[in-house]
Amino acid sequence: MGRKKEARQGLPHKGSCVILSSFKLCPSGHSCSKTQIIKKWRRFYPSLPFPPWAPPPPRSSSSRASFPSRLSSLSLNHRSSLCKSVVKCSYAEAGVKDDYKSTTIDVVADIKTERVVVLGGSGFVGSAICKAAVSKGIEVISLSRSGRPTYPDSWIDQVTWIPGDVFYTNWDEILFGATAVVSTIGGFGSEEQMQRINGEANIVAVNAAKEFGIPKFILISVHDYNLPSFVLSSGYFSGKRKAESEVLSKYPNSGVVLRPGFIYGKRRVDGFEIPLDLIGQPAERILSAIENFTKPLSSLPASDLLFAPPVNVDDLALAVVNAVTDDDFFGVFTIEQIKEAAAQVKV
Template sequence: MASFLSSLPAVSARPIPTSAFPLRKPLFQTPPTLHFKNHRFAVSCSYAEAGVNADSSSNTIDVVADVRSERIVVLGGNGFVGSAICKAAVSRGIEVISLSRSGRPTYSDAWVDQVTWISGDVFYVNWDEVLVGATAVVSTLGGFGSEEQMKRINGEANVVAVNAAKEYGIPKFILISVHDYNLPSFLLSSGYFTGKRKAESEVLSKYPNSGIVLRPAFIYGKRRVNGYELPLDLVGEPAEKILRAIENFTKPLSSLPASDLLLAPPVSVDDVALAVINGVTDDDFFGVFTIDQIKDAANKVRV
């Protein structure tokens, strides 16, 4: 055996070139683009093969997608509460579209030019022109009149809007409703209150985890009517301060029928608007909100 091995030719050991076993290339050479509706974020990541030390010279992959920019549709944006919501949203860089029968306001303010004003009726509007790309719908629809009129504008109009928003995949719906007054049943059965509650039910049913219902009492602020400004804050603001100062003494009276017509604190239109902004930007904010909770939500945004 030894003689056989000695007869074999000598083989010299040479190092195997590293090119024979190249490092495996990354799975992709160019940064991918991820598409997330209305969202944008950046992700940096590095890769290193086994046996290769990662250092500052390692290749970096940047993944960029669209950041969510809020775009809200305000139904009744030309009204008292609606215009306050539009103004508050614009001041925070939120894109705003207003749909109302009267369209653009007749007065001129800096924020007015930053809103897209659409004239139309929720019962007949082409929703393609209004809802596409929106992240939330805010409804301030409501009013007084005959029983049929109140049922239609407070209830049916909002139901139509909720279902349209749901059909178009809008993530949030915010409804400005009314305080749950302890009125006699014959008053609560009026078209105004039954319409509002019907609208609330539709919001909470179609948007169980993102629908918002705000229930303010009397809303005060500077209200424009036929070119004139009604300073409702001259009455509402002092009344709110007084009622909050004595609320510990008035609580025992809350069980009396219709007592909260006098004892429910008025709510600033600015607080309602800021509570809406909180609802638009905070995904954990949903459900039914009372007067005090509206105030708390507004303070979060104000701070």
């Protein structure tokens, strides 16, 4: 959902609805007289003979100029020329005076529409991200090998589901118009399979997004659990770390790496719902309550396998939404930082 900002004085242009509200500016951007402005306006916008804020001249000394006070009075063509994207505009009543002074028009516009591509969008984490994103008004495209989920849910119809594989997909079709890419790609298997899924697949996606000019890339990675180095060198963790390095090198000022621990929620597998929250939610509460007591133990090898708090999949999804909509949100985020980012969106 685009951020709402007050439009500045200037020309109507794509992505925002900006209306001249002073006779100090004209369509060419120069300082001109009232008469010059109207003449230039007619040349720039022949279908709209007078600026929205300026009444036409009176037909006689006894007649009074009139002009529609709301944009709804204009034709659809005029509307589309003034508001190039979906915007929310509010206008003050245009009171017309004999001295033809300008009437201020307040405009609030959605100047940025987010369009997010979620890789692995039909999975456990990916579907939660898609659901959270559409609930915030973000346009979502999902790319996954399974395509559209088979279970019914109202938010599913609001997502564009594309079946495909990151190694063979048509990136031009997938990434067109996107403002961010979110990758939830990951999995287990043999050493070679884990390197390919967790590392190579994500690296391919990062490079495709960068070459296409996508401004932000968000990677769902994994907490290292303070594991010994010989475990972290395995295909799963080393693949994830290679993908992280690619994100941070290609997107040094906008790349996002989220490192959750155990992710819980209601997970669907082959039509069955697995209530991971029955385990994860109580564990999160207990570990959060005793956090001050367990911190001294965090230096012990693999201690986080016991003491790292789980993360609700909905919180992880909201953290992603925060990353998508906030240009100042980038870098590597720990479990606690993920929860803090989610809390900011909940408010």
